[in-house]
Amino acid sequence: MNWIENVLIIAGVSLDIFAAMECQGALVAKVDKKQLSVICALIAVWQLCALALGNYLSGLLYRNELAHDENFVGLVIAAVIFFGLGIRLIAKAIKNEWVNERREESLDVKKFLRMTAVTSIYTLLAGIAFGFLGTNVALMLIIIVCMTIAFVVLGVYTGYHLGFQHKTKAYVGGALLLWIAGIDVIVRHIMC
Template sequence: MNWIENLLILVGISLDIFAGMECQGSLVAKIDKKHLTLVCGLIAIWQLAALYIGNVLAGLLYINDLARNERFIGTVIAAVIFFCLGVRLIVKAIKNERVNEHREENLGFKRFWRMAAVTSIYTLLTGIAFGFLGTNLTVILIMIVCLTIAVVIMGTYTGYHFGFEHKRKAYVGGAILLWIAGFDVVFRYAMM
């Protein structure tokens, strides 16, 4: 896979984090840069670990010297993962869970353990898909850390200034990007 395809996928899964951070940013009275730095570090490391573990799991399930039919199965599984992750984001957009609006003094640190754990499940699945597609792990890991830090900061400040009105758009945008990547995998890799 080339870097544009990888970027599409990683931005797609990162928009889920953006929406969560937008909700958290809408609740704070003032953004404390120390707390934001800690949250960025926590979520970035968690995402990095989940993507790496997913890729390792795929490596255990999928050996590079497989026959053509087995490679085809791996690419189909990767495409299904991307389509299912997109459907999950659409369901979240339709569900549009309400945010318990109450003022927080700062972003804190403890609230983000649950969010990091839940999003890392989907990042783990993405790592498995990347493993089946044989992508360069080093590039992916660098990209996920940079994107995670960027979406945490952008989501927090978007929520702080504009509220949590844009979370549905983030979910739909992420789903579209993941579906585009899924179709790309089907047409480029599975049809070969």
Template structure:
């Protein structure tokens, strides 16, 4: 996989982080930069760890001796299905468009943030699982995810603070398109060329 494919996948997953943090930014009276830094660090570390664990779990399956060509082909198909499924779930979240009770809070709600981080971690875990199935080297992906997560937390909080939570629907839609594009690319490059 090249860096563009990795960026599509990580960008799609990171836009879920953006939407989650946008909702939190829309209700705070003032952004506490120290707490935002804590949230950013927590999110980045958690996302990077979850991506690695996901790839580690499926990567062990692929590192067994004697993996046949048809098993590699099947693992690429499963990875494409995972990316497509993640995109479908983001579209469902966009269509469902859960309303946020917008009321000002003095500070961030750690309970909501932790639940949001764990929720987005499920997407990241599945993406890591798909990366492991495709035997992707994870160092660059983990670093890219760390940078994207950091940017999405900050951008999401400030976007929510300035404009409310209405941009989350667009973020989910764009994330879904990025994941679908990655899934189609995997099918074309790694499945159809081997048939």
């Protein structure tokens, strides 16, 4: 996969973070830039570790369970992961969880860490898919850090200025990007 496809996949996964940050940004009275920087750093490191761990786990699975001639199985697993992550985002868009609108004085770092722990499960799965696709790990780690920081900041400020009504669009957009990646894996790697 080329770097543009990798960016689109990471953007699809990161749109979940964007939606969560948008909800939190809609609740704060004022965005504290120092606190936002700490949150960006923590979430970026967490996502980086999840993606690296997923890539490592796919390497273990590939070496131990799949014969090198059965690369096809790894490609199918990668496509299934992308489609599954997209379905999860659509389910979140349909569910449209209610946000308890009460003003908070600042961003709660503990709340962000809990949210990031849940989101990192899906980043771990994306890392497994990337491992099966044989992508460049260093490039993926750079992209995940940059995209996570960008989506956290954009999400907080979008919520702060516009409210949280755009979260459903973020979920649908992320699902579409992941489905496009799944179709790309099928067309370019499996059907060839």
